[in-house]
Amino acid sequence: MKIVLIDPPFEGPDSLGNNVSLAPVVNVVPSMGLAYLAAVLEKAGHAVKILDATLGLSSASVLDETVRFGPQIIGVTATTPNFRSARRLAQEIRRQLPEILLVLGGAHVTCAPEHAMSFGLFNVGVVGEGEETLLELVKTYAARGAAGLESVPGLVFRRDNDLIRTPPRPFIHRLDELPFPARHLQPPLAAYRPTPCTYRRLPLGVMITSRGCPSKCTFCDRSIFGTKYRTRSPENVVAELSEVVRKHGAREIRFYDDAFTLDHRRVYTILDLMAKEKLRPSWTCLTKARGISRDLLAAMKAGGCWQVQFGLESGDPEMLLRMGKGNTVEDNRRAVSWARTLGLTVRGDFVVGTPGETAQSLERTFCHAVKLKLDYAYFHKFVPYPGSELYETLTARGHRFDFDTLGSSVVDNDSIHYVPDGLDAAHYRRWLNAVYKRFYFRFGYVLRRAMAVRSWEEWRGQVRGFQAVAGLKT
Numbered sequence: 121m122k123i124v125l126i127d128p129p130f131e132g133p134d135s136l137g138n139n140v141s142l143a144p145v146v147n148v149v150p151s152m153g154l155a156y157l158a159a160v161l162e163k164a165g166h167a168v169k170i171l172d173a174t175l176g177l178s179s180a181s182v183l184d185e186t187v188r189f190g191p192q193i194i195g196v197t198a199t200t201p202n203f204r205s206a207r208r209l210a211q212e213i214r215r216q217l218p219e220i221l222l223v224l225g226g227a228h229v230t231c232a233p234e235h236a237m238s239f240g241l242f243n244v245g246v247v248g249e250g251e252e253t254l255l256e257l258v259k260t261y262a263a264r265g266a267a268g269l270e271s272v273p274g275l276v277f278r279r280d281n282d283l284i285r286t287p288p289r290p291f292i293h294r295l296d297e298l299p300f301p302a303r304h305l306q307p308p309l310a311a312y313r314p315t316p317c318t319y320r321r322l323p324l325g326v327m328i329t330s331r332g333c334p335s336k337c338t339f340c341d342r343s344i345f346g347t348k349y350r351t352r353s354p355e356n357v358v359a360e361l362s363e364v365v366r367k368h369g370a371r372e373i374r375f376y377d378d379a380f381t382l383d384h385r386r387v388y389t390i391l392d393l394m395a396k397e398k399l400r401p402s403w404t405c406l407t408k409a410r411g412i413s414r415d416l417l418a419a420m421k422a423g424g425c426w427q428v429q430f431g432l433e434s435g436d437p438e439m440l441l442r443m444g445k446g447n448t449v450e451d452n453r454r455a456v457s458w459a460r461t462l463g464l465t466v467r468g469d470f471v472v473g474t475p476g477e478t479a480q481s482l483e484r485t486f487c488h489a490v491k492l493k494l495d496y497a498y499f500h501k502f503v504p505y506p507g508s509e510l511y512e513t514l515t516a517r518g519h520r521f522d523f524d525t526l527g528s529s530v531v532d533n534d535s536i537h538y539v540p541d542g543l544d545a546a547h548y549r550r551w552l553n554a555v556y557k558r559f560y561f562r563f564g565y566v567l568r569r570a571m572a573v574r575s576w577e578e579w580r581g582q583v584r585g586f587q588a589v590a591g592l593k594t
Contacts (some may be wrong), residue, residue, distance in 0.1 A: 121166050121167070121191075121192045121258055121261075121262050121467055122166070122167045122169075122189060122190055122191040122192055122193075123161055123166055123167070123168050123169075123191055123192070123193045123194070123195065123258065124168075124169045124170075124171060124185075124186050124189055124191040124193075124194045124195070125154045125157055125158055125168065125170050125171070125194075125195045125196075125197070126170075126171045126173065126182060126186075126194065126195065126196045126197070126199055126209065127151045127154055127170075127171070127172045127173060127174050128173050128174075128196060128198065128202055128205045128206040128208075128209045129173040129174065129176075129177070129179065129202075129205050129209070129246045130174055130199075130201070130202040130205055131143070131146075131174075131176070131372065131576075133527060133532075134201065134202060134204055134205050134527060135201065135202070135527075135529045135531070135532070135536035136529065136531060137527050137529070137531075137532030137533060137535055138532075138533075138534050138593060139346035139531055139532065139533065139592055139593070140266075140591075141587070141588050141589075141590070141591025141592055142531060142588050142591075143588075144273060144313075144584050144586045144587070144588055145147070145315055145316055145581075145584055145585055146313075146315070147313075147314055147315040147318070148174050148175060148312050148313040148439055149213040149312050149314050149326050149374070150172070150173075150301075150303065150306050150307075150309070150312060151170075151172065151197065151306075152325060152326060152327070152328050152376065153197055153225075153226070153250070153301055154170050154172075154195075154197060154306075155170070155301030155302050155305070155306060156250075156251055156298060156299075156301050156302075157195070157225075157250055157251060157254055158170055158301075159298070159299040159300060159301055159302040159538045160251045160252075160254070160298065160299060160304035161254070161255060161258065162299075162302055162305075163299050164255055164258075164259075166258060168302070169185070169186075169189045169191070169199070169305065169516060170302070170305045170306050170307060171185055171186065171341065171546065172306060172307060172561050173209070173311070175307060175311060179209055179212050180212075182209065182260055182494060183212055183213065183216055184441075186213070186217075187216065187217070187460060188228050188285055190360055191220070192220070192221065192261075192262075193220070193221045193223060194213060194217070194220055194221070194222050194223065194260050195223040195224075195225060195246075195254065195260065195434055196209065196210060196222070196223070196224055196225070196242075197224075197225050197226040198225075198226045198227075198228045198229070198236075199226055199228055199241060200227065200228045200231075200232070200503075200505050200506060200523055200528050201226045201503075201528045201529045201530075203236065203523065204259055204523075204524070205238060206228075210222060210224075210239075210241040210242060212243060214241060215466070218430065218481065221243050221244070221261060221266065222240040222243050223242065223243065223244050223245070223246060223254070223257065224236060224237075224243065224244070224245045224246070225245070225246040225250045225254070226344075226364050227341060227343070227344055227505075227507070228506070229242075229245035229246070229247065229276065230247045230248055230343045230344055230507070230508025231343045231505070231506040232506035232507070233245055233247060233276040233283065233285070234283055235506075235523070237276060237277065237278050237283060238278075240278070240475075240515055242461075243277060243541065244257070244268060244269055244275055244276070244277040245275065245276040245277065246268075246275060246393075247274050247275065247276055247285070247288070247289075248274055248288065248289060248291075248343070248344060248351070249289070249291060249292055249331075249344065249345065251292065252274075252289060252292060252296060253272065253273065253275065253289050253560075253572075255366070256272050256273075257269060257272050257275065257334065259362050262299040262398070264433070269286075270284070270286060271286075272286055273286050273287045273288065273289040273319065274286065274287075274288060274289030276416045291331070291332070291345070291346050291348065291350065292331075292350070293350055295330075295350055295351065295352045295356075296352055296353050296356045297332065298493075300359075300360045300363060301360075302366050303364070304494050308323070308368075308369070308370070309322075309323035309324065309325055309368055309369060310322065312324070312456045314374070316578075316580075316581025316584050316585040317467060317468075317495075317496040317582075317585060318374060318404060318582065319372050319374070319425070319577065319578070319579075320372060320402055320426060320575050320577065320578045321372045321401075321402055321575055321577055322371060322372070323368075323369055323371060323372075323575045324370065324371075324372045324373070324374055325364040325368060325370030325372070325373050325374070325401075325436070326373070326374045326375075326376050327357070327360060327361065327364065327373055327374070327375055327376065328375070328376050328377055329351065329352050329357045329375060329377055329380065329390075330349060330350060330351040330352065330378075330379065330380070330382070330394060331345040331346075331349075331350045332345045332346045332347060332348045332349045332350050332378075332381075333345070333347060333378035334347050334349050334445060335378075335408070335444075335445075336444040336446065336509075337431075337433070337443055337444050337445060338442070338443050338444045338474070338508065338509040338510045338513075339443060339471050339474055339502060339504075339505075339508055339509075339510050340508055341505050341506065341507030341508045341511075342507070343380075343507040346501060348381055349379065349383075351383060351386060351497060354386055354389040354390045354392075354393055355393065357390055358390060358393040358394055358397060358399065360494070361373065361394065361399055361401075362397055362399060363561070365399060366402050370401060370431060371401060371402070372401055372403060372404075373401050373402075373403040373404075374403070374404050375403065375404070375405040375406070376406070377405065377406065378406065379406075379407070379408060380405040380406060380407055381407040381411070381412055381416060381420075382408070382410070382411065384413065384416050387416060387420070388416070388418075388419060388468075389550075391419055391420070391423040392426070392561045394423060395423070400424055401424060402424050402425075402426050402435055403425050403426070403429040404425065404426065404428070404429065404479070405420075405425065405428060405429065406428075406429045406431070407428050407430060408427070408430070408431065408447070409430045409431075409432060409451045409452045409454075409455035409456070410446060410448075410451045410455075412448035412455050412458070414458040414462070417458050417459055417462055417464060418462055420464075421462050421463060424584050425464065426464065427464060427465040427467060427495075428464055428465075428466060428573075429464070429466075429468075429469065430452065430455060430456065430458050430459075430466065430467070430468050430469070431445075431469050432452045432456075432468040432469060432470055432472050432488075432489075432492075433469070433470055434470060434471070434472070434481065434484075434485050434488075435449060435452075435470075435481075435484045435486070435487060435488020435489065436449075436480075436481035436484040436485060437449050437483040438476065438481070438486070439474065439476060439481050439485075442474065442476045443471065443474055443551070444509070449488065452468075452488075452492070453492065456468065456492045456493075456494065457492075460493065464571070465495045465496075466492075466494050466495050466496075467492040467494065467496040467497070467498070468489055468492065468496070468497050468498070469500065470485055470489065470497065470498065470499050470500065471500050471502050472485060472499055472500070472501065472512060473501055473502035473536075473539070473540060473543070473548060473552075474502045474504060474540070474543075475510065475513075475514070475540050476540060476542065477497075477502075477540040477542065477543050478540070478542040478543055479543060479544070479547055479551075482543075482548075482551055485499070486499075486555060486558065486559070489559060490559065490562075495566075495569070495572070496589055497559050499555045499556070499559075500529050500530040500531075500553070501531070501532075501533060501536075503528050503530055504519070504521055504536060504537055504538050505528070514538065519538065521537045521538070522537070523537075529545070533547045533549060533552045533553055534554060536548070536549065550594075553592065553593055553594045556589045556594045557589060557590075560586065560589050561589070561590075566586075569582060570582075
């Protein structure tokens with residue numbers, strides 16, 4: 121069969137609200153989810169086209185290319201923040217191709233299936249990991265049509281006024297059996313625009329070497345990959361790494377795992393294999409402050425890692441407990457100190473505005489970020505995403521969240537879905553609007569950043585970053 125997979129547009133008000141100055145530094149990287157789905161379908165003999173509208177491809181262009189390809193099935197992926205965009209695209213598809221089988225996948229339909237399927241636009245939704253489910257869906261649809269989809273595990277669809285869910289599909293445990301992502305169906309890596317603080321060299325390639333996160337952060341949705349940590353073998357990881365570097369031209373790698381360093385032995389083996397294969401791209405990863413070791417960080421630095429990203433979340437001990445982080449302020453301080461002493465650049469991510477937050481705890485978080493001498497700090501506004509523990513808790517208490525009319529991007533400070541009881545809404549919005557200038561426009565910080573630049577690409581990215589922050593409204 122012919123299948124088109126679409127990553128919908130995500131720009132302007134949907135992603136930024138009025139913070140339009142951030143547009144040049146929005147993170148635009150290839151969708152590994154669609155690339156994995158395409159690889160599985162191609163391996164089974166289907167013809168697949170990926171359309172990535174996050175690169176500025178208009179809805180009209182998406183439709184023109186789709187019609188020319190002549191698919192029997194169209195798949196659209198959507199998170200909660202870009203679901204409004206996915207709906208608009210689906211409406212256009214329905215007008216031009218009213219009989220097409222339109223499939224929705226991604227985080228939003230997985231964690232909020234009733235809402236996602238309530239608009240009558242999508243015939244069926246894929247819940248959870250999509251590779252095996254979509255493959256079986258295509259096979260069944262080709263043989264028996266839409267009526268046969270009831271037999272496929274992992275789906276959701278509407279029949280009359282009822283929401284029908286087929287039995288859940290087990291998680292994929294043998295990740296090595298998945299083909300490598302079909303990057304040849306995506307635009308070249310050089311076409312993408314990663315956030316400036318996340319690279320030193322371009323083009324940047326992204327990889328996912330594990331699935332599942334055992335952490336219990338209350339603000340996080342883990343419904344796609346679950347809580348059981350599943351890994352690819354070091355040999356499989358390095359084989360893909362070789363392909364991304366030598367075939368697709370990546371000069372730097374970003375490991376997008378939720379917990380890349382959870383298994384220390386696996387990381388050491390990956391580093392050994394990279395050395396044996398003479399693979400020396402620079403690379404970065406997300407890791408956890410608790411459970412990391414100085415020795416592992418040193419080995420990572422020696423193996424080409426130049427930046428680690430820690431989910432620090434708060435500088436207030438009570439807030440860390442409330443968020444279920446499992447790490448303390450001292451854990452954060454120690455891990456950042458190790459990394460900085462070893463010469464690694466450190467990015468710290470914070471989530472502000474969860475239940476229990478106060479004006480005082482906000483300031484503790486800001487001061488914590490300054491004292492740690494972080495190279496980069498992100499202060500993400502809390503959004504009660506469906507699928508998270510806090511969403512369930514707050515809705516059980518009577519809160520209702522309007523994701524249809526309000527933006528749900530973490531950088532859209534015009535659309536605040538939740539304000540903690542101990543925090544004044546006006547103060548919260550002012551703090552969010554001012555915090556980046558307070559952090560990045562300190563004289564000592566600017567001087568330290570300028571002296572740390574190691575490449576022309578990094579320098580240009582830093583300039584764009586400062587210009588973006590300078591344009592933020594306060």
